[in-house]
Amino acid sequence: DGGITQSPKYLFRKEGQNVTLSCEQNLNHDAMYWYRQDPGQGLRLIYYSQIVNDFQKGDIAEGYSVSREKKESFPLTVTSAQKNPTAFYLCASSYAGQRTVNEQFFGPGTRLTVL
């Protein structure tokens, strides 16, 4: 079955630690995205990548980093510089294409809690 997987589902981190969230897709999509979802707010774009070895900052990239070494994988690192990292993190993918309309498919999400 094709889809997007995120791991782990729940993650606890001590303040000051970096943590990496995994996102893998086997849909053969070129574009991948990371969103953050907080209660009462819309999804906010952290980073996105249209092609391997290239990515762009979204609206709230500060304190986060990504890599796109393989088409299937787009891991997100939440660094200690992120002031309020507790949130629900969603990874998505879509067919590429700049300036085209493509439905985004979402992974099940990772709930990160900073203790």
Next chain:
Amino acid sequence: GQNIDQPTEMTATEGAIVQINCTYQTSGFNGLFWYQQHAGEAPTFLSYNVLDGLEEKGRFSSFLSRSKGYSYLLLKELQMKDSASYLCAALDSNYQLIWGAGTKLIIKP
């Protein structure tokens, strides 16, 4: 600035009809998406509108008025499983999605 407004929460009765409204203000417009999200789960695609009018898909329909910056999602014959949040998202001139905060729909028996 860019903005999407939708009600925070709505309540409806099983078997009834409910309309969830969404207004948008974006820099350019390339269409509007509706997604369904059950608590703690991934959003799933429901509909996409770029032309004015109503698009029907089973029990769900979505309407768009570009001149008014307005869309709605219509759910008929409500079932308990329809209890979820409904997210409205507009595609701006750069083909970036601008998301609303979502409308939590509570279905009562």
